[in-house]
Amino acid sequence: xxxxxxxxxxxxxxxxxxxxxxxxxxxxxxxxxxxxxxxxxxxxxxxxxxxxxxxxxxxxxxxxxxxxxxxxxxxxxxxxxxxxxxxxxxxxxxxxxxxxxxxxxxxxxxxxxxxxxxxxxxxxxxxxxxxxxxxxxxxxxxxxxxxxxxxxxxxxxxxxxxxxxxxxxxxxxxxxxxxxxxxxxxxxxxxxxxxxxxxxxxxxxxxxxxxxxxxxxxxxxxxxxxxxxxxxxxxxxxxxxxxxxxxxxxxxxxxxxxxxxxxxxxxxxxxxxxxxxxxxxxxxxxxxxxxxxxxxxxxxxxxxxxxxxxxxxxxxxxxxxxxxxxxxxxxxxxxxxxxxxxxxxxxxxxxxxxxxxxxxxxxxxxxxxxxxxxxxxxxxxxxxxxxxxxxxxxxxxxxxxxxxxxxxxxxxxxxxxxxxxxxxxxxxxxxxxxxxxxxxxxxxxxxxxxxxxxxxxxxxxxxxxxxxxxxxxxxxxxxxxxxxxxxxxxxxxxxxxxxxxxxxxxxx
Numbered sequence: 210x211x212x213x214x215x216x217x218x219x220x221x222x223x224x225x226x227x228x229x230x231x232x233x234x235x236x237x238x239x240x241x242x243x244x245x246x247x248x249x250x251x252x253x254x255x256x257x258x259x260x261x262x263x264x265x266x267x268x269x270x271x272x273x274x275x276x277x278x279x280x281x282x283x284x285x286x287x288x289x290x291x292x293x294x295x296x297x298x299x300x301x302x303x304x305x306x307x308x309x310x311x312x313x314x315x316x317x318x319x320x321x322x323x324x325x326x327x328x329x330x331x332x333x334x335x336x337x338x339x340x341x342x343x344x345x346x347x348x349x350x351x352x353x354x355x356x357x358x359x360x361x362x363x364x365x366x367x368x369x370x371x372x373x374x375x376x377x378x379x380x381x382x383x384x385x386x387x388x389x390x391x392x393x394x395x396x397x398x399x400x401x402x403x404x405x406x407x408x409x410x411x412x413x414x415x416x417x418x419x420x421x422x423x424x425x426x427x428x429x430x431x432x433x434x435x436x437x438x439x440x441x442x443x444x445x446x447x448x449x450x451x452x453x454x455x456x457x458x459x460x461x462x463x464x465x466x467x468x469x470x471x472x473x474x475x476x477x478x479x480x481x482x483x484x485x486x487x488x489x490x491x492x493x494x495x496x497x498x499x500x501x502x503x504x505x506x507x508x509x510x511x512x513x514x515x516x517x518x519x520x521x522x523x524x525x526x527x528x529x530x531x532x533x534x535x536x537x538x539x540x541x542x543x544x545x546x547x548x549x550x551x552x553x554x555x556x557x558x559x560x561x562x563x564x565x566x567x568x569x570x571x572x573x574x575x576x577x578x579x580x581x582x583x584x585x586x587x588x589x590x591x592x593x594x595x596x597x598x599x600x601x602x603x604x605x606x607x608x609x610x611x612x613x614x615x616x617x618x619x620x621x622x623x624x625x626x627x628x629x630x631x632x633x634x635x636x637x638x639x640x641x642x643x644x645x646x647x648x649x650x651x652x653x654x655x656x657x658x659x660x661x662x663x664x665x666x667x668x669x670x671x672x673x674x675x676x677x678x679x680x681x682x683x684x685x686x687x688x689x690x691x692x693x694x695x696x697x698x699x700x701x702x703x704x705x706x707x708x709x710x711x712x713x714x715x716x717x
Contacts, residue, residue, distance in 0.1 A: 213262035215248050215419075222248040223259070224419040228397075230364070235386055235396045237406045237427070240416035241439055241502050241667050243638065246399055249416065250366055253397075254286050255279040266364070285362030287353045287370050295342035300324035302341050303356045327355040331385045347374045354385065365389065368399045383409045401503035402684065403432055403706065417441055432706035433699075436501065440669060440702070468492040470528065471630050471661035474513055477522035483508040484685035486522075488663075490630065495652060495662040497676035499669065499701055505685035506665045507549055510632045513663075514546040515539045526630070540569055545623025547616070549634040549665070555619045556607050563589045563603040566618050570625035592621035596651060613644025620651060631655065633664045637671060649675055669698060681705055 215223040223245045230236040240246050251257035253264065255273030264271050266282065273279040276286070293302045300321045301308070309319040324337040333351045341349060350370055357365055367386075371379050386396055386409055398410055406413060407427055415423040415438045423430075423438045468491035477486045486509045490496045498506040511517045513524060515533035524531055526542055533539045536546070548554035557565055566589050567574060574585050589603055598617045600610065607615060616636060623631055633652065637645040652675060656662050666672050672679050673696055681689040681704040689704040691697075 210249070210253065210264050211262055213249065213252055213264075214260045215245075215252060215257060216260055222419055223252070225262075225421075226416060226419060227421040227424075228253075228414055229424065230395045230397055232363075232395050233390055233393045234411040235390055235398055235409055237410040237413040238397055238399045238416065239401065239406065239413060239435070239439060243418075244416040244439075245419040246416055247368075248419075250286070250368060250397075250399065253279070254284055254366065280360065280362070283361075283363040284366065285357030285360055285364070286366040286368065287350065287357060288368045293341055293349065293353060293356070296340055298338050299328075299335065299341055299344070299352055300337040302352055303327055303337075303359055305356070307359070324355075327359055328352070330358065331355060332381050347378045350374060350382075351378075354382070358389075362394070364395045364397070366397045366399070369401070370398075371400065371402065371405060379405070401501055403435065403501070406435075407432070415439055433702050436702050436706040439501065440667070468494055468659075468661075471526065472513065472663070473523075473525040473528075474509070475523045475525075477509060477512050477524070478520050478685075479508060479512055479517055480520060480685075482685055483512060486512075486682065486685065486687045488680045488687060488690075490661045490663050492629075492661050493656055493659045494677040495656050495664055495675050497672035497679040498663065498665045498682060499672055499679055499705060500682035501705055502667075503684075504682040504705075506682050507634055508685070509682065509687075510546065510634055510663065510665060513539075514544055514632060516546070540626065543627070543629035544632065545569075545626065545628035545630070546632045547619050547623070547634060547636055549638070551612075551615055551619055556615055558608040559606060561604040562593075562598075562600050562607050562610070562618055565607045566592060566621050567625055569622060573626070588625055589621075592624060595624075596621055597647060611644070613648070616644075616648060617651070620648070624655075628660070630661045630663070633662065635665055635667065637666070637668070669701060672701075673698065 210226065210228040213223050213226045226245060226249055228238070228249065238246055238249070248257060252259045255275045255278050258274070264273075271282055273282060294305065297305070303324045304320055308315045309323065310316055321337050328335065328337065328351065331351055331354060333348065333355070335344065335348060341352060370382060374382060386398075389396060398406070400406060410427050412424060412426050413430060413435065414421060415435065417439065422441075470489055470491050472490040474489075475487050478484055482503075483505050486505060488496060498509065500506050508517065512519050515536050515538060524533070531542060533542070557568070563585060567585050570588065571580055574580050574588065586603060592598070593600065596617045598614050598621070600614065607618060610618070620636075636652070637648055649671065652662060652664065664672070664676065678690060678692040679696060679701060680687050681691070681701060683705065691700060
């Protein structure tokens with residue numbers, strides 16, 4: 210794949226991306242959220258049309274206009290979410306559109322017999338006559354792989370195939386991948402688990418901001434250099450002093466040093482994405498959550514906010530143990546949550562700025578179930594002036610605003626409820642540089658006023674400049690915490706790369 214460009218309204222997803230995969234190799238494709246991995250796979254499989262660039266298979270130029278064309282061209286794709294037919298049997302899913310027939314009818318005996326043989330090739334023995342939906346996600350992944358092998362695909366794309374597999378099943382899958390590699394097939398393996406990449410992949414390509422920034426042999430690429438490439442950091446930019454971060458002053462630091470504990474999350478678990486996570490947040494401080502894609506940061510935030518039920522662990526607010534059953538209870542307790550995906554889980558398209566901003570404050574603005582529009586407009590006007598939100602009117606539809614102003618409206622939504630803990634998941638993603646600075650300054654101001662903030666960000670600069678403490682997560686666990694002044698970037702990178710805390714790095 211050469212010089213691949215793809216733009217969507219307001220977003221450049223791919224900007225001249227390159228990808229070269231050889232026959233007989235397992236090639237990893239990695240990158241953070243928004244790096245362009247999914248778009249590159251869609252272009253390769255015909256699910257999206259590139260604006261520019263070319264694709265060569267075995268030196269032959271191809272131009273797939275649909276996934277079915279790509280499949281006929283020898284490209285098979287196994288997704289994280291299996292896209293088969295749950296109500297059909299396992300055998301019917303494997304042979305869908307290619308059922309063995311006798312005269313004009315499907316030969317059920319041959320169908321089931323051949324399905325058993327396909328699954329035995331990858332070490333799976335199950336009842337192929339049962340509906341696919343009756344099996345676990347792990348078995349469904351194996352069925353998808355058996356189907357791809359049936360179609361004799363020479364190029365296999367595996368998009369997060371291990372996310373729902375246990376350790377034994379992952380080993381089986383890796384063994385199958387090695388067998389396919391020996392047969393001369395090429396496998397493009399998309400995963401965020403570094404240990405898996407180094408266990409099974411020959412080479413790694415890193416995407417960042419729609420560009421290919423690195424392609425290297427796994428043997429010659431250290432994990433910390435891989436993480437550095439994904440995050441766009443220079444290792445020699447080793448540390449910064451938090452006290453020099455934008456918006457922090459000595460009185461704020463003193464307040465944070467002696468702040469009272471607002472949140473204590475202890476050993477939170479919701480398998481398989483959240484395994485054992487713990488952290489504390491005090492009044493007047495911003496605690497950052499660092500980690501690679503899939504580390505469990507969002508899952509931890511959603512667990513604290515009760516958006517996802519916990520399997521084990523404890524949450525305490527201001528020293529009192531709580532067990533929320535839904536986000537409404539968390540909101541009433543003073544927790545606000547700005548989701549990573551503001552379009553899907555944040556704004557309500559079609560509603561006005563006024564309605565979006567006061568959505569969770571309606572009980573305070575109502576009397577006898579009737580909203581006071583006067584009080585509502587007063588509150589909204591005050592928040593617009595405070596946060597510098599640029600709008601035409603209070604009743605302007607929120608989907609007409611820029612991404613940065615939409616994010617400010619969502620911040621204002623929680624300030625309207627006088628939250629004591631604010632959880633921010635990637636608050637500066639997808640907005641322009643100027644507005645990013647404004648939102649960072651707002652977060653600093655809120656912390657200076659005593660609000661407790663938990664902030665998730667893939668940009669280490671955000672965390673280092675604005676967080677008193679940084680907690681690192683890996684594979685669903687909190688594995689390191691840094692509160693030094695200055696915090697060493699290399700230590701954070703090492704923890705993210707190796708899954709353990711590294712206090713000193715050579716060359717600092």
